[in-house]
C-alpha cells in the first residue's frame with residue numbers, strides 16, 4: 492500500500508495500460524469480440540487480431556481468424572497459390588530451409604539470415620527507444636537484422652550492433668563514423684514508397700531534447716530530410732556513396748532503398764553496377780500513420796508490379812544472381828512474403844507488422860509526440876513504458892516464429908525444400924480477384 496501511495500496518477504495509468512496490454516488483447520478469441528472500427532481494408536480487424544494472437548502464442552491462429560489476406564480488393568489480396576494435390580506434397584517431416592544470403596557478390600562479409608525477412612528503418616524519434624530495443628533484440632534472437640532508420644543510433648543499441656543496419660538518409664541525422672563502422676550493413680535511403688518525392692518529416696512536437704541531440708538539431712523544431720540526395724544524380728554519384736562506406740567500413744554490405752517509379756528496373760540495375768549488394772524496393776502500401784494518405788495511395792507503383800519488373804530486368808542483364816532483391820511496402824503476412832518471393836524478390840523488409848505485434852491498432856496518431864495510445868511511436872519517456880522492451884522482443888520473435896511455421900507448410904505443399912527455390916516462380920501464383 493505504501494508503494495501505491497507514492498505513485499503519481501500518471502504512473503498508475505501507465506501501469507494499468509501495461510496490464511491491459513499483457514492480459515487483454517491477445518485473449519480476444521474472436522473478431523466479433525474486438526472493439527468496433529479496429530483496422531482498415533488493408534489491415535483488417537481479423538489480420539490485426541491474428542497478428543496479436545501469433546505474437547502471443549508463436550503459432551498461426553486456429554480459431555477461424557483470417558491471417559493470410561486482407562480485404563483491399565487488390566495487391567497481394569487478389570493473389571493466391573496454386574497448391575498441388577496432396578500426393579505431390581513433401582512428407583510432413585521434411586526439413587525446409589528458410590535462410591537467404593544477403594551478399595551475392597564476391598566481396599565483403601558473407602551474411603545469411605535465418606528467415607527471409609528483416610526489420611525496416613524506423614527512426615529514433617519516430618518510434619520510442621523501447622521499440623528500437625525490442626526490434627534489435629528480436630533480430631538478434633532470430634538471426635536477422637533491423638534498421639535504425641534515419642534518426643541516429645542510440646547507445647543502448649550498440650550491444651546488438653551485429654544485427655543492426657545503419658541507415659544513411661538525406662538529412663544525414665546522427666550519421667557518424669562509428670555508426671558506419673558498427674554496421675554489418677549500411678542502407679542508403681534514397682526514397683520511401685509511402686511518400687516518394689517528399690523526403691522525411693519529423694514534427695517539432697517529437698523533436699524532444701534527446702531526439703534533437705541525437706540528430707544534432709534544435710529541440711522542438713520540425714526536421715525535414717529533403718528529397719532527393721542532392722549529392723546523387725547519377726550512377727557515378729551513387730558509386731561515390733558506396734566507396735565512402737567501403738572506405739569507412741570495408742566489411743559492410745551496402746543496401747539501396749528506393750521507391751518504385753516507373754523506371755525502377757533501371758534504378759535497380761544502376762545500383763547494382765555502382766556496387767550495391769542489396770536493392771530494397773519500397774512499394775506504395777506501407778508507412779506508418781505519419782505518412783500522408785494522399786501520398787501513400789497515389790504516387791509509387793504497387794510493390795506487386797515493381798518486383799517482377801525489376802526481377803526480369805536483372806535477369807535480362809545477367810546480374811540477378813549477384814544482387815539481393817528485398818521488397819517492402821504493405822507486406823503484412825507470411826503469405827504476402829511468399830507471394831513477393833514468388834514474384835521475384837529474395838526476401839521482404841517488415842515494418843508495420845512488427846508494430847502490430849507489439850500492440851499497434853492502426854489508429855494513425857503516429858506523428859504526435861504523445862499521440863500513440865500504446866507508447867510505440869512516442870518520444871515521451873513515461874509513455875514509452877507502456878511497451879517494455881523485453882515484452883516487445885518476445886512478441887516480435889513469436890510473430891516471426893508463426894510466420895516461419897506458415898512458410899514451411901506452404902513450401903512443403905508446393906514441393907519446395909527451400910525458400911530460395913520459390914524465387915520468381917510466378918507459375919505457382921494465380922489471380923483470384
Ligand code: SF4
Pocket residue numbers: 779780846850851852853854855856857862863864865866867868
Ligand atoms: S497505435 Fe501507435 S503506432 Fe499504431 S497507428 Fe496508432 S499511434 Fe501509430
